[in-house]
Amino acid sequence: MTSPDQFVRQLVIGVGNDYRGDDGAGLAVIRRIRDNPPAGTATREGTGDGAGLIDAWEAFDEVIIIDAASSGEPPGTVFRFDACEDPIPEGTLRGCSTHAMGIGAVIELARTLDRLPPRLTVYAIEGRDFTIGAPMSPEVLKAVDEVGLLLRREIPATAQELRD
Amino acid sequence: MSARTIKVGYLARVEGEGALYVRIKGKEVADVRLTIFEPPRFFEALLRGRNYSEAPDITARICGICPVAYQMSAVHAMENAFGVTVDGPLRALRRLLYCGEWIESHALHVYILHAPDFLGYEDAIQIAKDHPSIVHRALQLKKVGNEIVAVLGGREIHPVSVCVGGFYKVPSKRELNRLQERLKWARDAAVDTVRWTSTLPFPEFEPEYEFVALRHPYEYPFNEGRLVSNRELDIPIDKYEEHFFEEHVKHSNALHSIHKNYGAYMAGPLARYNLNFDRLSPLAQSAAREAGLLPTCNNPFKSIIVRSVELVYACDEALRLIDEYEMPDRPSVPITPCAGVGCGCTEAPRGILYHRYRIDDQGIITDAKIVPPTSQNQKQIEDDLRHFVSKHIDLPQDKLTWQCEQVVRNYDPCISCATHFLKLHIERE
Numbered sequence: 001m002t003s004p005d006q007f008v009r010q011l012v013i014g015v016g017n018d019y020r021g022d023d024g025a026g027l028a029v030i031r032r033i034r035d036n037p038p039a040g041t042a043t044r045e046g047t048g049d050g051a052g053l054i055d056a057w058e059a060f061d062e063v064i065i066i067d068a069a070s071s072g073e074p075p076g077t078v079f080r081f082d083a084c085e086d087p088i089p090e091g092t093l094r095g096c097s098t099h100a101m102g103i104g105a106v107i108e109l110a111r112t113l114d115r116l117p118p119r120l121t122v123y124a125i126e127g128r129d130f131t132i133g134a135p136m137s138p139e140v141l142k143a144v145d146e147v148g149l150l151l152r153r154e155i156p157a158t159a160q161e162l163r164d
Numbered sequence: 165m166s167a168r169t170i171k172v173g174y175l176a177r178v179e180g181e182g183a184l185y186v187r188i189k190g191k192e193v194a195d196v197r198l199t200i201f202e203p204p205r206f207f208e209a210l211l212r213g214r215n216y217s218e219a220p221d222i223t224a225r226i227c228g229i230c231p232v233a234y235q236m237s238a239v240h241a242m243e244n245a246f247g248v249t250v251d252g253p254l255r256a257l258r259r260l261l262y263c264g265e266w267i268e269s270h271a272l273h274v275y276i277l278h279a280p281d282f283l284g285y286e287d288a289i290q291i292a293k294d295h296p297s298i299v300h301r302a303l304q305l306k307k308v309g310n311e312i313v314a315v316l317g318g319r320e321i322h323p324v325s326v327c328v329g330g331f332y333k334v335p336s337k338r339e340l341n342r343l344q345e346r347l348k349w350a351r352d353a354a355v356d357t358v359r360w361t362s363t364l365p366f367p368e369f370e371p372e373y374e375f376v377a378l379r380h381p382y383e384y385p386f387n388e389g390r391l392v393s394n395r396e397l398d399i400p401i402d403k404y405e406e407h408f409f410e411e412h413v414k415h416s417n418a419l420h421s422i423h424k425n426y427g428a429y430m431a432g433p434l435a436r437y438n439l440n441f442d443r444l445s446p447l448a449q450s451a452a453r454e455a456g457l458l459p460t461c462n463n464p465f466k467s468i469i470v471r472s473v474e475l476v477y478a479c480d481e482a483l484r485l486i487d488e489y490e491m492p493d494r495p496s497v498p499i500t501p502c503a504g505v506g507c508g509c510t511e512a513p514r515g516i517l518y519h520r521y522r523i524d525d526q527g528i529i530t531d532a533k534i535v536p537p538t539s540q541n542q543k544q545i546e547d548d549l550r551h552f553v554s555k556h557i558d559l560p561q562d563k564l565t566w567q568c569e570q571v572v573r574n575y576d577p578c579i580s581c582a583t584h585f586l587k588l589h590i591e592r593e
Contacts, residue, residue, distance in 0.1 A: 051272075051276075051303055051306060052306075052307070052310060052320065054303060055303070055307055105287070105289060108289050109288065109289050109292055109299070112289055112292040112293050112296065112299075113292055113296050113299060113300060114296075
């Protein structure tokens with residue numbers, strides 16, 4: 001736990017493929033907040049190399065990952081997972097590169113190697129259309145805005161929690 | 165007559181989307197199909213009408229694990245068309261960039277994609293539970309490769325600094341020197357990797373192959389050389405299309421490559437190793453010998469050891485290049501486009517990657533041909549499966565299925581490249 005005066009390091013990572021319609025949801029959230037992120041928060045767009053994330057989050061107290069979901073729920077549904085507590089349900093997340101490891105697998109690998117950050121939250125936005133070249137669905141665009149606002153409220157609150 | 169089918173509808177631990185189907189009638193293999201259902205990607209078409217300078221950046225998007233290979237084959241092809249030679253420190257930087265890509269690609273494949281097969285694990289997460297230090301080593305090795313690409317290329321995936329004629333920006337000596345300590349660690353870790361992979365269990369399986377790779381007068385090949393094989397092929401790369409052709413088969417979205425009058429052939433680490441053992445660094449050669457390898461190896465399962473030997477070489481070569489590096493006066497040589505045809509053939513981690521472009525007098529691409537190593541290996545993969553299944557036909561279904569998937573993964577296939585993912589289906593009748 002950080003001390004009251006200690007700077008809390010928080011990182012938000014968006015993953016996905018913005019050439020595949022709603023698969024770009026995670027990246028869209030990052031692009032909403034990166035020019036004016038919550039104080040002290042770093043943002044990053046996932047490169048598609050999941051294994052590299054384990055090194056990327058090493059210096060941070062809290063990590064938030066944003067990805068698209070393909071679970072069968074209504075498009076625009078926002079899921080929130082405490083990834084330090086439980087594995088992400090299989091088949092939920094889209095963020096995967098078939099060469100490197102998918103996000104779910106990366107998180108489980110980090111858990112096995114005892115390399116999860118102190119706090120790891122995953123937000124996943126249910127998509128409707130992942131076709132190459134498709135525009136983002138209106139429901140997902142709305143959810144992207146909502147998650148952006150949510151992060152602006154939650155990140156400072158969590159930072160305070162980690163200091164207390 | 166008894167018959168059975170082995171079907172794997174979606175292959176795991178390969179890049180891209182493919183499936184495998186084997187039909188056995190009695191004691192004979194009746195049919196083998198590596199089905200690539202990854203959709204065609206039409207890069208050769210979308211390059212038409214683009215400026216020559218865009219080829220490295222567009223073709224890099226064909227693959228996220230070997231973008232450097234596409235960039236190198238593209239820039240060499242364009243420079244070939246314009247009569248330009250890139251030499252000295254810029255040439256050295258290109259080799260160094262390729263070292264970075266080989267390190268990250270080979271580390272990923274050896275430990276995360278291929279090793280689970282030999283150890284009976286479903287994936288690397290399962291290995292990590294029993295052997296966390298091994299997986300930790302893999303991730304650190306991959307990271308070293310990514311760091312080289314990031315320093316030279318501007319970022320880890322789809323580098324942005326490569327251009328026809330050289331680079332948009334070159335690093336200082338100090339920036340490269342910062343990589344040395346981690347590279348020395350990586351070189352030791354690579355030697356440990358050779359030792360570790362040599363202890364894995366290998367099936368007895370040594371078919372006759374035609375190996376095809378580049379051969380250079382004095383270097384283990386990355387960017388330059390003649391195309392050679394162990395069956396008398398020895399040609400300049402601009403004769404590639406006189407000796408190799410592509411055909412479309414119904415069950416695959418990726419074209420199959422054939423060596424005219426010969427048939428299937430193998431590209432990749434085993435081919436490079438067999439045709440260039442004498443060009444490896446002394447450390448890489450001694451690591452290979454210590455692992456029990458001879459200068460030639462015909463067992464495709466032992467490609468995991470050979471990839472590890474190439475890991476040693478890439479680390480060794482990277483350290484040598486950094487040690488000798490002097491920052492050039494300018495990051496690239498001048499280019500004057502002209503009408504013509506140019507070819508480039510470089511050694512991607514998975515084997516020879518051939519590009520050919522026709523350019524008009526404005527520097528616009530009017531025609532493009534790209535032949536990735538995985539499409540060149542497809543026929544050989546099917547031959548290996550036919551041969552392997554016929555030798556092990558009495559194995560129980562689940563064990564035979566597992567080993568057939570392993571046969572495919574011996575080639576570290578990049579199916580997304582091959583289409584300009586594995587389910588194995590074995591039917592027994």
